[in-house]
Amino acid sequence: MCQAISSECHTGRGSEARRPKVSLCIPAFQAGQYLRDTLDSVLAQDFPDLEIVVVDNNSTDETPAILDAITDDRVRVVRNETTLSAEDNHNLAVKLSRGEFVKVISADDTLKYNCVAAQAAVLQSNPDVTVVASRTDFIDDSGALLFSARGLRGILGRQTGERVIRQIVRSAKNPVGAPVSVMFRRSDFDRCGGFRGPHLFTLDMDLWTRLLRFGHFYGMPETLAAYRIRGGSLTALTSARSQLVQQDTFSRKLIDDPRWDIPYVDRLMGKLNRYDVLLKRVMLFKLSGVRASRRRSWTTP
Known part of the structure; x- marks a missing residue:
């Protein structure tokens, strides 16, 4: 038993004695429609020294069957006996990991084959960098490309934490990206307390x-991951x-923190950008939904 509410269902041979360089953590809930694609992408990584930790959050769809079929030694599957909150399931997935570097991957997103190697190399060669992120493609429900090379506007290359925080407030969005685009150190995750609510929409940004209190940021120009825009995601259901309320509350918290000293011009630009960003986000999910509806109509007799 991993803890009172979870049980480890199968473990790669010799995993107890092995401490990998990188842990890929996949919190999964009702993920059967996309989980196979996600697993295929992480198993195809060209970085050999990794483990994959999948935490099934008491799913009732085909998720358990997909996980039961995995025989790769690098994969550990843990099943929750009760359904946790998204925040708690994400934290549990990282808690169960053993790698020095950690990447959290939603069970509907995918990685390019060289993502882990490229991001681990940045952290390995830059001990003062606590967060590394790449650009991501946006894909729809079926995996078709919506928009390419998104994210990291204004924060490419090596940046201070202060610069990234200013860009979050100024842009009124998450310029760093979703977890699939990011890698960090497990020690820093433990130091900062992990994922923390109460707001799901800003959980990643928070x-x-x-993490950026402990060091610098590095924005990679390469596109190394794909983020799925789909109707049933937490973002779409918010x-x-x-x-808007959650983003405003989060920005206010950053502005009120004297650590970051956000200039007035960034605060003003954030107020001007907030509605435009929200409209674009809503339209993006609508576009993905329209595509999905059209595909269903084409395949329905």
Whole structure:
């Protein structure tokens, strides 16, 4: 038993004695439609020294069957006996990891084959960098490309934590990206307290900003991952009004933190950008939904 609410269902041979360089953590809930694609992409990595930790959050769809079929020694599967919150399941996935570097991957996103090697190399050669992120492609429900090479506007290359925080406030969005685009050190994750609510919409950004208290950021120009825009995701299920409130609350917290000393011009630009960003986000999910609806109509007799 990993803890009272979880059980480890199968473990790669010799995993207890092995401490890998990188852990890929996949929190999964009702993920059967996309999980196979996600697993294929992480198993295809050209970086040999890694483990894959999948935490099934008490799924009732085909997720358990997909995980039962895995025979790769690098994969550990843990099943929750009760359904945890998204925040707790993400934290559990990282807690169970053993790698020096960690990457959290939603169970519907995918990696390019060289993602782990490229990001681990940045952390290995830059001990003062606590967060490394790449650009990502946006894909729809079926995996077709919506937009390429998104993210990291204004924060490419080596940046201070202060510069990244300013860009978050100024842009009124998450310029760093979703977890699939990011790699960090397990020791820093433990130091900052991991994923922390109460707001799901800003859960990722909140972690990035707390990790950046300990060091610098590196934005990679390469596109190394794909983020799926789909109707059933947590972002899609959060109303536009709630997204705006959560983003405003988060920006205010950063502005009020004397550590970051956000200039007035960045605060003003954030206020001007907030509605435009929200509209683009809503339209992006609508576009993916329209594509999915059209595909269903084409395949329905």
